[in-house]
Amino acid sequence: MNYFIKRDLSEYGPYTLADLQKYVASGNILLTDLCRSEGLADWVPVSQVIGNIPVPVAAPQPQPVAGTVYGGPSPYGGAPAGYAPQAVSQYPPPPSLHWGIALLLGVLTCGIFGWVWAFVQAAWVKKVQPESKGLLYYGISIGLLMLVIVVAFSEGAAGRAGAFNSPIFVILRLGGAIMWLVAAFNMRTSIEEHFNSAEPIGLSLNGVMTFFFSIYYFQYHFTRINEMKQQMMGYPR
Amino acid sequence: MISARAAMNGVAAAGLAGAAVLYRFSPEEYSFYPRCPFFALTRHYCPGCGATRAIAALLHGNVAAALHFNAAVTLLLPVLLWYFGKMYWTAVRENRVEWPQVPQWSWKVALACVLLFAVARDLAPTIS
Numbered sequence: 067m068n069y070f071i072k073r074d075l076s077e078y079g080p081y082t083l084a085d086l087q088k089y090v091a092s093g094n095i096l097l098t099d100l101c102r103s104e105g106l107a108d109w110v111p112v113s114q115v116i117g118n119i120p121v122p123v124a125a126p127q128p129q130p131v132a133g134t135v136y137g138g139p140s141p142y143g144g145a146p147a148g149y150a151p152q153a154v155s156q157y158p159p160p161p162s163l164h165w166g167i168a169l170l171l172g173v174l175t176c177g178i179f180g181w182v183w184a185f186v187q188a189a190w191v192k193k194v195q196p197e198s199k200g201l202l203y204y205g206i207s208i209g210l211l212m213l214v215i216v217v218a219f220s221e222g223a224a225g226r227a228g229a230f231n232s233p234i235f236v237i238l239r240l241g242g243a244i245m246w247l248v249a250a251f252n253m254r255t256s257i258e259e260h261f262n263s264a265e266p267i268g269l270s271l272n273g274v275m276t277f278f279f280s281i282y283y284f285q286y287h288f289t290r291i292n293e294m295k296q297q298m299m300g301y302p303r
Numbered sequence: 304m305i306s307a308r309a310a311m312n313g314v315a316a317a318g319l320a321g322a323a324v325l326y327r328f329s330p331e332e333y334s335f336y337p338r339c340p341f342f343a344l345t346r347h348y349c350p351g352c353g354a355t356r357a358i359a360a361l362l363h364g365n366v367a368a369a370l371h372f373n374a375a376v377t378l379l380l381p382v383l384l385w386y387f388g389k390m391y392w393t394a395v396r397e398n399r400v401e402w403p404q405v406p407q408w409s410w411k412v413a414l415a416c417v418l419l420f421a422v423a424r425d426l427a428p429t430i431s
Contacts, residue, residue: 163402166410167386173417174376174383176339176351215343239344 072100072109076297080104086115157194157264159295160288161186168285181208184281187288188249191256194264198256203249210242250280257284267291311394318387326362330355350375350421375420379413 068080073096081089089095090112100109163183172180181204188200214235254276261269269291275283330336341349353373360368361377369377389403 164405164410166407166414167402167405170410170414170417173350173414173421174354174379176349176354177341178337178351181340211340211344215338215340 165285200253207245
């Protein structure tokens with residue numbers, strides 16, 4: 067028999083009896099949450115349903131600290147219903163700035179905030195996926211673009227603005243842009259790996275969106291993941 | 304590991320130092336300020352172009368000049384100061400970094416206005 071869980075206005079499940087035991091034991095599901103059996107309409111407290119079910123370990127209550135587990139249905143396709151607590155607690159949450167604010171700050175700072183935020187995202191990915199090369203590739207990309215900018219303005223100051231379109235400038239700009247894309251797609255791979263193994267929510271990142279919007283697209287998903295955590299289990303911001 | 308409070312105090316101190324430099328050394332006279340990467344790479348103005356000069360003008364109390372250099376940044380600056388001020392206050396009081404939550408509509412309206420401003424300025428350079 068399967069069970070559904072209701073907290074506030076949200077419903078989660080179905081869960082098997084074993085799932086229910088596991089999530090009560092881990093604190094994902096509280097004894098005060100409402101529960102109903104599949105095929106029945108009445109909601110009763112989980113404590114009534116699970117009263118005669120032995121809980122495998124002493125059930126710790128969720129603590130208001132970073133790393134609280136979260137469960138329930140995921141907006142991402144094919145996601146399992148909940149996280150293994152020991153897996154989630156090992157990882158820091160993704161950067162929590164709302165993607166819209168990140169985009170606004172990016173456009174207001176001539177894109178410089180976007181460069182800084184790329185490093186913030188890459189540093190987080192490096193923490194959760196140590197083999198990621200995003201930080202290195204972003205560094206190379208921004209290094210090349212900085213070189214173009216410095217030379218462009220020194221040439222401009224020297225009255226040789228036409229040099230901006232010289233082959234060396236084009237190559238440097240192209241190199242910087244290519245490295246940026248290499249970094250973005252490396253980040254995409256690492257983020258997908260993380261959210262399909264260590265924190266399995268079935269995340270899939272679109273290649274076209276990664277190509278055009280990279281950091282802001284990643285931040286969009288980080289925002290949703292953080293919101294999901296907060297909604298599911300009162301995950302701290 | 305540096306605490307959130309110390310980190311935000313460092314950021315605030317850097318901000319104040321930056322404002323002092325902007326106040327003392329006008330971006331119109333000194334060329335050591337960072338240049339717009341978007342302009343360097345594309346030769347088109349981005350929404351943030353002129354922001355440094357606008358803030359310098361504001362520091363001297365010249366609102367009209369600030370609006371001329373970059374109206375979008377000038378008008379949004381109070382909101383941004385409130386946003387980061389709130390973030391700083393949370394860090395100082397509770398020793399944690401929290402990006403303040405804002406209503407969904409607010410950033411959408413701000414972003415739309417900024418992008419419209421950028422397009423209009425690029426198409427008609429007489430617009431500040």
